[in-house]
Amino acid sequence: MNIREFSENLQNIYQEMSNCFSDYQKATGLHCLEGCGKCCHNPEVEASVLEMLPFALKMFDENKLEYWLEKLEDPAQDFCLLFESHSPDHSKGQCGDYQNRPSLCRMFGVAGHFNKYREATLSICKYIREKYPELSEERGKQATEENTPMLVTWSYRLAQLDPALIQNRYPMNQAMKMALEKVALYAQYQERP
Numbered sequence: 001m002n003i004r005e006f007s008e009n010l011q012n013i014y015q016e017m018s019n020c021f022s023d024y025q026k027a028t029g030l031h032c033l034e035g036c037g038k039c040c041h042n043p044e045v046e047a048s049v050l051e052m053l054p055f056a057l058k059m060f061d062e063n064k065l066e067y068w069l070e071k072l073e074d075p076a077q078d079f080c081l082l083f084e085s086h087s088p089d090h091s092k093g094q095c096g097d098y099q100n101r102p103s104l105c106r107m108f109g110v111a112g113h114f115n116k117y118r119e120a121t122l123s124i125c126k127y128i129r130e131k132y133p134e135l136s137e138e139r140g141k142q143a144t145e146e147n148t149p150m151l152v153t154w155s156y157r158l159a160q161l162d163p164a165l166i167q168n169r170y171p172m173n174q175a176m177k178m179a180l181e182k183v184a185l186y187a188q189y190q191e192r193p
Ligand code: SF4
Pocket: 039, 040, 041, 045, 080, 081, 082, 083, 084, 094, 095, 096, 097, 098, 101, 102, 105, 172
């Protein structure tokens, strides 16, 4: 599988993930806060290099590879450079490439995981929990493996495409830079005479 086929297959999984997690938020009423960008402002958000390939290929196709490599050489901010801030404290904003955001960004709001008794447990972003305390508790009690998008299920789907998709995660800016370098190398050997 070449890098473009890989990226297309990954984007198909990304789309399924988005539908699954946003349908769950709609069905449970546990919505993200409007215009919120607090998770993007967190320097601990991580992605694997392969997860950032769709973004990197898009930048290559738009002739923005050099621009982004330079921008990421010595990033002035420790949180994701794709974040477009709409407030001085960066609590509001949006993703600069929402279609190609990596898996963690799709699962952060509300997701299921297994506790030590292998019971499905709901993990809810603290800002959503603060806004909907009673609903959060109620939905937490109702969570089952069958009715909740489970982190492990989606990690497994990604690992089936390539185990490297869930291994070796880096801070966002580092993962982005490494993916852009990978695409630059690929382009040199595969797509140019
Ligand atoms: S990729 Fe987008 S959604 Fe993810 S941290 Fe960066 S700006 Fe936020």
